[in-house]
Amino acid sequence: MSSKMVNHTLNAILDIIREGVWDWDAKTGHVSRSPGWYRMLGYDVGSFAEDVFTWENVIHPDDYARVMEHFEAYTTGKSDLYKIEYRCKKADGDYLWIEDAAKIVDRFADGQVSRMIGAHLNIDDRIRAENDLKKKNQLLKQGNLSLEYLLEDKNAELEFSNKQLEYKIKQIETLSTTDALTKVGNRRNFEITLNNEVARAKRYHHPLSMIMLDIDFFKKINDEHGHQTGDEVLIGLAGMLKEQLRENDCIARWGGEEFVMILPETTLYQAHILSERFREMISGLHFSKGLTITCSFGVSEFEKDEETDDFFSRIDRFVYQAKERGRNCVVAA
Numbered sequence: 001m002s003s004k005m006v007n008h009t010l011n012a013i014l015d016i017i018r019e020g021v022w023d024w025d026a027k028t029g030h031v032s033r034s035p036g037w038y039r040m041l042g043y044d045v046g047s048f049a050e051d052v053f054t055w056e057n058v059i060h061p062d063d064y065a066r067v068m069e070h071f072e073a074y075t076t077g078k079s080d081l082y083k084i085e086y087r088c089k090k091a092d093g094d095y096l097w098i099e100d101a102a103k104i105v106d107r108f109a110d111g112q113v114s115r116m117i118g119a120h121l122n123i124d125d126r127i128r129a130e131n132d133l134k135k136k137n138q139l140l141k142q143g144n145l146s147l148e149y150l151l152e153d154k155n156a157e158l159e160f161s162n163k164q165l166e167y168k169i170k171q172i173e174t175l176s177t178t179d180a181l182t183k184v185g186n187r188r189n190f191e192i193t194l195n196n197e198v199a200r201a202k203r204y205h206h207p208l209s210m211i212m213l214d215i216d217f218f219k220k221i222n223d224e225h226g227h228q229t230g231d232e233v234l235i236g237l238a239g240m241l242k243e244q245l246r247e248n249d250c251i252a253r254w255g256g257e258e259f260v261m262i263l264p265e266t267t268l269y270q271a272h273i274l275s276e277r278f279r280e281m282i283s284g285l286h287f288s289k290g291l292t293i294t295c296s297f298g299v300s301e302f303e304k305d306e307e308t309d310d311f312f313s314r315i316d317r318f319v320y321q322a323k324e325r326g327r328n329c330v331v332a333a
């Protein structure tokens with residue numbers, strides 16, 4: 001059979017089978033997924049970005065750490081098998097139990113993974129049946145099967161209260177990680193996100209950059225136009241920046257007039273270009289009484305094996321240097 005025919009046949013198979021087959025190219029970060037993967041979870045075929053974020057974002061939060069640990073153990077050679085059961089989020093918001101099994105098919109000269117392929121299998125019915133059986137066994141052991149219906153009623157009630165509680169916890173979590181004035185992330189949100197993204201950059205050997213900016217002569221704006229105008233500037237600037245960023249980027253207010261952006265999958269070069277674009281866009285912002293502002297920027301890319309604190313203090317230093325160079329400029333390294 002010619003290779004064209006083999007490809008054609010393979011594509012037809014991938015289109016038919018119900019398992020979700022995935023293929024991760026670590027060189028480019030590209031992940032292709034078969035139509036079965038989308039159908040299994042109820043999403044439109046091809047409706048997600050073809051990167052690892054899509055996978056990580058559908059994993060149940062309670063399973064996430066376990067899955068990452070297993071993945072890292074396999075890719076770093078600590079374990080010789082990648083096979084794990086966990087829950088993935090469906091289009092309707094519910095979770096589906098799947099079995100994920102994969103194999104490394106190619107490595108770089110230094111041993112790091114360059115390509116890995118795998119398949120997600122729907123095992124939801126099996127897990128639910130097992131759980132049901134466990135529950136019934138437990139009831140039988142207690143000689144209390146007649147109480148099953150009563151318990152089921154109680155369970156439904158509890159489930160409802162749990163959902164309400166979960167919603168309240170989510171609301172509190174959002175409040176505790178949001179800056180009250182500008183509605184972007186606060187310092188806590190920044191610290192959590194930075195730690196997660198550094199771990200992710202190390203795990204996948206992907207680039208990670210950060211931009212920090214500080215409004216120039218902000219004290220003068222407050223002194224001359226009033227604190228309320230100062231607040232308006234902070235809100236307007238944060239809103240503009242947030243609108244420009246991608247879904248997986250993070251923006252947080254670090255200090256009074258200082259904002260920081262965490263940009264996964266972004267090189268220093270790309271972050272530098274973005275900073276220059278922001279610098280120009282900021283000069284085009286007009287606030288009350290025709291007020292305009294400028295900002296000083298620091299840009300940096302995470303260096304393999306460095307400490308998160310060193311990554312952050314480097315960028316803080318660059319903002320300081322931008323101020324020293326006369327403000328309204330970008331310092332990158």
Ligand SMILES: Nc1nc2c(ncn2[C@@H]2O[C@H](COP(=O)(O)OP(=O)(O)OP(=O)(O)O)[C@@H](O)[C@H]2O)c(=O)[nH]1
Pocket residue numbers: 181214215216217218219220222226227228229230231234255256257323327
């Ligand atoms: N309106 C308003 N002002 C704030 C807020 N938080 C901090 N500030 C003010 O931000 C100003 C920061 O001033 P400085 O740190 O001296 O910096 P700057 O005037 O911007 O000067 P350079 O950074 O050197 O260009 C102070 O006057 C703070 O009172 C806030 O939430 N609202």
